[in-house]
Amino acid sequence: MDSPWRLLPVAEIEPVQPAAEARARSWLRELAARLRGEPRSPVDPTPSRDRLGPLDEARLARLVPDPPLAPQRAAFDALRGRTRRAIVLRPDDGGWDAVLDGASEVAAERLKPPDALPPGSGLPDAVRARLADPTPLHALRLERWGVRHHDGLAALRELLALLADRDGPWTADAGPWAWAWMRHVLPEARGLPSPVAPAPLNGEALQAWLGDRDTLRLRGRGGAPDEATFRALAERARGEAGVAAAIWRACLRDGAERPSPDEAEASGEEEDADEPREPGTVWVRHPNELVLPVPRTVTRRELLLLHAVLLHGRPAVPALARALDREIHETEVEVSTLIDQRLLAWDDDRRVRPAPLALPAIRARLESEAFAGEAA
Amino acid sequence: MNETSQALVDILRDASQIPWLRIAAILVGAWLLVRALAWALPRAAEALPAGVRVRLLPLVPALRLAITLVAVLWIVPLVISPTPQNLVAVLGALGIALGFAFKDYAASLVAGVVAVSERPYRQGDWIQIQGWYGEVRTVGLRAVQLVTPEDDVVTFPHAVLWTDGVANANDGERTLQVVARLWLEADHDGARMRDRLREVAWTSPWLDVTRPVEVIVREEPWGTRYDVKAYPLEARDQFQFLSDLTVRSKEVVAMEGARYAIAPPAPTGRGERPPR
Numbered sequence: 336m337d338s339p340w341r342l343l344p345v346a347e348i349e350p351v352q353p354a355a356e357a358r359a360r361s362w363l364r365e366l367a368a369r370l371r372g373e374p375r376s377p378v379d380p381t382p383s384r385d386r387l388g389p390l391d392e393a394r395l396a397r398l399v400p401d402p403p404l405a406p407q408r409a410a411f412d413a414l415r416g417r418t419r420r421a422i423v424l425r426p427d428d429g430g431w432d433a434v435l436d437g438a439s440e441v442a443a444e445r446l447k448p449p450d451a452l453p454p455g456s457g458l459p460d461a462v463r464a465r466l467a468d469p470t471p472l473h474a475l476r477l478e479r480w481g482v483r484h485h486d487g488l489a490a491l492r493e494l495l496a497l498l499a500d501r502d503g504p505w506t507a508d509a510g511p512w513a514w515a516w517m518r519h520v521l522p523e524a525r526g527l528p529s530p531v532a533p534a535p536l537n538g539e540a541l542q543a544w545l546g547d548r549d550t551l552r553l554r555g556r557g558g559a560p561d562e563a564t565f566r567a568l569a570e571r572a573r574g575e576a577g578v579a580a581a582i583w584r585a586c587l588r589d590g591a592e593r594p595s596p597d598e599a600e601a602s603g604e605e606e607d608a609d610e611p612r613e614p615g616t617v618w619v620r621h622p623n624e625l626v627l628p629v630p631r632t633v634t635r636r637e638l639l640l641l642h643a644v645l646l647h648g649r650p651a652v653p654a655l656a657r658a659l660d661r662e663i664h665e666t667e668v669e670v671s672t673l674i675d676q677r678l679l680a681w682d683d684d685r686r687v688r689p690a691p692l693a694l695p696a697i698r699a700r701l702e703s704e705a706f707a708g709e710a711a
Numbered sequence: 712m713n714e715t716s717q718a719l720v721d722i723l724r725d726a727s728q729i730p731w732l733r734i735a736a737i738l739v740g741a742w743l744l745v746r747a748l749a750w751a752l753p754r755a756a757e758a759l760p761a762g763v764r765v766r767l768l769p770l771v772p773a774l775r776l777a778i779t780l781v782a783v784l785w786i787v788p789l790v791i792s793p794t795p796q797n798l799v800a801v802l803g804a805l806g807i808a809l810g811f812a813f814k815d816y817a818a819s820l821v822a823g824v825v826a827v828s829e830r831p832y833r834q835g836d837w838i839q840i841q842g843w844y845g846e847v848r849t850v851g852l853r854a855v856q857l858v859t860p861e862d863d864v865v866t867f868p869h870a871v872l873w874t875d876g877v878a879n880a881n882d883g884e885r886t887l888q889v890v891a892r893l894w895l896e897a898d899h900d901g902a903r904m905r906d907r908l909r910e911v912a913w914t915s916p917w918l919d920v921t922r923p924v925e926v927i928v929r930e931e932p933w934g935t936r937y938d939v940k941a942y943p944l945e946a947r948d949q950f951q952f953l954s955d956l957t958v959r960s961k962e963v964v965a966m967e968g969a970r971y972a973i974a975p976p977a978p979t980g981r982g983e984r985p986p987r
Contacts, residue, residue: 455966485910485959519920520913635948639916659916660955703759705885705944707920 339540340406351574428577448479454486469503478513495523535574538566581691741782769833772850822869891956917952934972
């Protein structure tokens with residue numbers, strides 16, 4: 336059986352979608368909220384009547400581990416073994432960052448984007464020399480080779496042209512939105528191979544990754560989380576590892592207390608008062624019960640900013656301001672507003688990334704507003 | 712005279728037989744339905760993808776017309792005795808009255824029906840009529856209302872269709888073409904300038920990347936003219952897009968050391984559409 340952690344040609348990927356009924360329900364809910372004039376998505380993503388608290392970070396780290404590195408690395412190595420040139424679409428949720436950023440055995444194979452390029456300049460000579468060297472090479476984050484600004488395209492266009500003409504084997508990665516932009520706009524990108532992307536994870540794969548914990552007792556309403564629970568998780572996360580992990584983290588609740596009486600009644604579960612309670616019990620809220628942040632009322636300017644964040648793959652605020660031709664201080668304010676709405680988040684290195692919980696909704700909104708995304 | 716009066720009495724029902732309350736209920740119901748549709752459809756459209764939105768909005772005037780017709784056809788038999796002779800007489804009299812007293816109004820109503828069926832403009836379209844450019848806010852039974860970029864509301868009777876041309880910039884599509892125009896003195900590298908201006912369009916945050924970007928260059932007596940033609944994400948973004956193209960084109964012109972020619976055409980003001 337194929338490993339669920341594999342890379343597939345984009346044309347062969349079937350997106351994981353919620354059932355039509357769930358999509359219709361979601362649309363009606365959204366429409367009703369719009370007609371009622373509700374201003375923002377709820378502040379609390381996990382409105383809770385269950386008197387259960389969040390888990391501490393240490394337990395969460397044990398329960399929701401990072402995506403397994405070995406099968407991702409095996410998939411990447413297999414790709415490099417069977418093709419001389421390939422572009423990998425790096426998921427927006429960071430699910431494959433570890434393997435793409437640093438899993439190569441040979442650090443010299445990595446061609447990192449420079450920290451800064453003078454406006455209007457082409458590639459540095461050292462990069463040109465490395466590209467001329469026919470040994471294997473992986474060009475990291477193509478989108479960072481030229482901010483989407485009329486001063487920054489020279490280096491990116493030169494890089495793409497040199498990759499297209501290169502003799503030695505190479506791979507490169509780019510965010511899916513950045514790749515869509517390059518493919519539509521830059522003639523140099525049209526000569527490059529069609530990209531591959533991580534296959535979406537189904538419920539079975541998510542259960543194998545997140546659900547099988549012998550040492551901890553996972554329980555949902557009416558019993559342990561089952562295949563249907565993880566199928567629902569896969570649908571809400573659209574099969575993306577990082578989004579699924581974030582949703583699962585929000586689903587896990589501290590089980591030090593019992594569920595509220597009305598919840599126990601609603602589930603029809605008779606609790607035996609004499610049954611010893613394990614202090615380590617972790618309660619799982621069904622993924623469909625989570626209220627995820629939605630960019631319902633963001634302005635046009637904020638939509639452009641969200642698009643720029645996806646396009647540039649974790650940009651810093653100055654790069655974001657430059658790509659949008661805005662002042663840095665006003666961009667900072669707008670970023671803070673979107674962080675307050677839990678649509679964006681800061682990374683440790685003060686770069687901005689989309690909040691994984693909001694990612695499916697952000698993408699859906701941008702695509703509905705005609706921004707060219709992965710499917711364009 | 713007596714015969715005419717008697718004929719009129721024969722056509723109309725006896726006042727005591729006319730269900731006034733029912734007629735009032737039909738009128739109020741139709742009015743409420745029209746108002747509810749005009750309120751709800753645009754809001755529902757906002758929750759839908761842009762492609763569906765532009766198809767949903769034009770339904771408002773068509774539904775309004777249909778509701779009005781149904782209400783009228785419902786009320787007429789309640790007021791007159793519905794024999795064929797009576798109907799012919801009423802319609803004939805109505806036609807003569809409209810023809811003489813409300814000639815222009817009737818022409819606009821008829822043109823309104825044509826506007827609904829032929830769709831020279833729809834709600835959400837960007838059109839130019841008699842020098843006024845703006846977004847179609849409503850398509851009523853008698854008139855069409857535009858909102859100009861200066862936020863003026865301009866009303867035109869549909870009868871303008873009989874005498875004037877209507878330029879529709881997006882014709883039901885989500886987006887429309889915007890042209891940023893520059894005139895430069897002739898002594899510069901034209902190929903490089905064309906490439907740099909193309910990059911300006913490519914890197915605009917407002918650009919619809921799925922549509923083509925073209926830079927047209929032509930030599931004029933006063934210098935070289937560049938038309939940067941591209942499409943914004945949505946028609947409503949056209950002015951921000953044009954500003955973005957213009958400002959950043961000026962940056963590129965300055966960086967390349969080119970100089971502006973003195974351009975002869977002057978804008979005419981009032982709701983003028985962007986150059987094409």
